[in-house]
Structures are given as structure tokens and as C-alpha cells.
Amino acid sequence: MANAFGAIFMIIGLLWIGATFGVAWDAYKHNRSPVTWFFAVAVFGIFGLLAYSLTYSEGINMNSKRSSDTNLRVSANAIKEETGEETELSLVVHTESVDTAIKQFERRCRNEGYLIQEKPSVERE
Numbered sequence: 001m002a003n004a005f006g007a008i009f010m011i012i013g014l015l016w017i018g019a020t021f022g023v024a025w026d027a028y029k030h031n032r033s034p035v036t037w038f039f040a041v042a043v044f045g046i047f048g049l050l051a052y053s054l055t056y057s058e059g060i061n062m063n064s065k066r067s068s069d070t071n072l073r074v075s076a077n078a079i080k081e082e083t084g085e086e087t088e089l090s091l092v093v094h095t096e097s098v099d100t101a102i103k104q105f106e107r108r109c110r111n112e113g114y115l116i117q118e119k120p121s122v123e124r125e
């Protein structure tokens with residue numbers, strides 16, 4: 001009987017750890033604070049997971065109802081890591097924050113295997 005309880009607690013613990021890292025990774029991919037959400041789920045468990053899912057769905061709804069019509073085009077020269085080919089990359093970001101637009105551009109370049117060669121330029125569209 002004691003072994004059954006130990007196995008149940010081990011499964012719950014593994015699920016808890018998996019959820020913690022999963023939420024942190026998802027927060028990182030969606031330009032949120034992965035450290036904050038990691039600790040929220042690690043400390044509060046199912047309640048932290050519930051909070052993340054509620055804020056996540058609110059974020060989706062807020063993105064569909066555009067609060068402003070500002071688009072920023074971020075551009076920079078970059079080199080593809082695999083081939084060494086140099087190219088100019090450009091990304092249009094719907095935000096009023098130049099810092100947010102640059103962070104999204106840099107993250108997208110890293111995810112697609114590009115090394116940015118210069119400080120990105122930002123133009124309002």
C-alpha cells in the first residue's frame with residue numbers, strides 16, 4: 001500500500017515539474033516572463049497553471065481586438081548561421097513600443113538561425 005502512494009506521489013511530482021517547465025517555455029515563446037510563470041506554477045501548482053491559462057486566453061482576446069493601429073517595421077542585416085549567407089531581414093510588428101518590436105525581431109531571427117550584424121532600424125508604418 002505504501003508503494004502505491006509513493007508511485008502516485010512520484011507521478012504527481014513529475015507532472016508538476018513537467019507543467020512548470022512547459023508553462024515557462026510557452027511563456028518564453030509568447031514574449032512573457034518565463035521566470036515569473038515558472039515560479040508561479042512551481043509554488044502554486046494547479047492554481048498557477050490556472051492563472052496562466054486565464055491570462056493566456058485574455059492575451060489572445062486582447063490581440064484580436066487591436067488597441068492601436070501602430071505597426072513598426074524592424075530591419076537589419078543578418079547572416080544565416082548554417083550557410084553564412086548575408087541578407088537583410090525585416091519584420092512588421094503590431095506595437096507602439098520600439099523595445100518590444102526589437103525584442104520580437106531578435107527572437108525571431110535567433111529562432112530561424114540568423115545572426116544580426118547591426119543594431120536593428122525601426123520605422124513606423
